[in-house]
Amino acid sequence: MVKVVVAGASGGIGQPLSLLLKISPLVDELSLYDVVNTPGVTADLSHISSVAQVQGFLPADDGMKKAFKGADVVVIPAGIPRKPGMTRDDLFKINAGIVRDLVKGIAEVAPDAYILIISNPVNSTVPIAAEVLKAAGKFNPKKLFGVTTLDVVRAETFVQGITGEKDPQKTVIPVIGGHSGETIVPLFSQAKPAINIPQDKLDALTNRVQFGGDEVVKAKDGAGSATLSMAYAGFRFAEKIIKAVKGEKGIVEPTYVYLPGVEGGKEIAEATGCDFFSVPVELGTEGAAKAHNIVSSANDYEKKLLEACYSGLKGNISKGVEFVKNPPSK
Ligand SMILES: NC(=O)c1ccc[n+]([C@@H]2O[C@H](COP(=O)([O-])OP(=O)(O)OC[C@H]3O[C@@H](n4cnc5c(N)ncnc54)[C@H](O)[C@@H]3O)[C@@H](O)[C@H]2O)c1
Numbered sequence: 001m002v003k004v005v006v007a008g009a010s011g012g013i014g015q016p017l018s019l020l021l022k023i024s025p026l027v028d029e030l031s032l033y034d035v036v037n038t039p040g041v042t043a044d045l046s047h048i049s050s051v052a053q054v055q056g057f058l059p060a061d062d063g064m065k066k067a068f069k070g071a072d073v074v075v076i077p078a079g080i081p082r083k084p085g086m087t088r089d090d091l092f093k094i095n096a097g098i099v100r101d102l103v104k105g106i107a108e109v110a111p112d113a114y115i116l117i118i119s120n121p122v123n124s125t126v127p128i129a130a131e132v133l134k135a136a137g138k139f140n141p142k143k144l145f146g147v148t149t150l151d152v153v154r155a156e157t158f159v160q161g162i163t164g165e166k167d168p169q170k171t172v173i174p175v176i177g178g179h180s181g182e183t184i185v186p187l188f189s190q191a192k193p194a195i196n197i198p199q200d201k202l203d204a205l206t207n208r209v210q211f212g213g214d215e216v217v218k219a220k221d222g223a224g225s226a227t228l229s230m231a232y233a234g235f236r237f238a239e240k241i242i243k244a245v246k247g248e249k250g251i252v253e254p255t256y257v258y259l260p261g262v263e264g265g266k267e268i269a270e271a272t273g274c275d276f277f278s279v280p281v282e283l284g285t286e287g288a289a290k291a292h293n294i295v296s297s298a299n300d301y302e303k304k305l306l307e308a309c310y311s312g313l314k315g316n317i318s319k320g321v322e323f324v325k326n327p328p329s330k
């Protein structure tokens with residue numbers, strides 16, 4: 001039996017993500033939590049003739065804890081999205097508290113759950129989650145993930161215009177670092193199978209992956225940020241976690257983890273100066289089994305990108321840690 005919870009289930013990401021989970025044969029129970037509209041979303045999804053049983057909860061009557069109880073996987077897309085002109089860090093003020101409170105609830109009633117964080121700024125919300133779990137004595141670094149899959153999906157898609165490969169998913173491109181602007185570092189030199197990006201196209205391609213989110217924010221013109229592609233990406237990552245936990249071998253996916261807590265991660269943390277970092281992580285029955293040190297394989301062009309990534313990311317990480325260790329006065 002696999003129980004998956006979506007926290008923020010009524011939102012732009014939450015609804016299509018819940019739809020994908022509802023029709024997945026890997027999910028037996030789907031629990032939807034949001035501060036609004038879960039009764040409607042739940043009633044709607046419950047008419048789909050798939051295996052997963054769906055239940056919805058609002059905060060009243062201890063709804064959050066009821067939603068989380070017994071969860072195997074909790075995916076968190078709760079929080080506000082960007083509008084044009086905003087950075088992801090501008091979301092910190094509101095989303096930091098939302099993620100902190102949701103993770104406190106998970107620590108209490110579903111401490112063994114795999115936690116997949118989508119809420120921005122991911123660079124800071126994942127360290128917030130880690131600190132909350134540490135304070136509760138429930139931190140398992142193998143089970144906490146920042147979802148950076150959308151960056152990988154974008155790299156796969158955008159590179160297709162250059163390679164002409166019909167199926168974009170046939171090219172595996174590691175995208176590492178964090179999840180905002182310059183902290184997103186695509187390593188096209190490490191693509192498998194190898195691809196040749198002409199030097200005059202590399203800057204524009206790299207920039208498009210780093211700022212793909214802004215492209216959508218601009219196009220939506222005040223109505224939010226990526227929701228459908230994110231629901232796809234979140235589902236793709238959640239599915240991989242469930243498959244790995246069920247015993248499928250050979251699943252490796254870039255994800256933002258607490259490196260010192262994952263095998264092979266310490267040396268990457270030392271090399272980058274960042275405790276939280278996205279690298280390809282081998283997933284196993286216990287979660288994050290091994291972090292792959294792809295950083296050391298970056299070419300000179302990518303090393304320069306990485307230098308810019310490290311400085312931005314360090315600040316984002318300490319901001320998240322501080323938020324929990326020294327909470328702002330109200
Ligand atoms: N990691 C990524 O790659 C990625 C990609 C796209 C968006 N995002 C982020 O995902 C978040 C959600 O985006 P969206 O477009 O779905 O926003 P949205 O506003 O459409 O939906 C957010 C939902 O969260 C709910 N919510 C707010 N506070 C809550 C709480 N305390 N508990 C439970 N639910 C709560 C809201 O009611 C709403 O339904 C944003 O922070 C956005 O920046 C991340």
Ligand SMILES: O=C(O)C[C@H](O)C(=O)O
Nearest residue numbers: 082120212213214225226
């Ligand atoms: O750009 C955003 O704010 C949302 C998300 O992080 C994205 O990459 O699309």
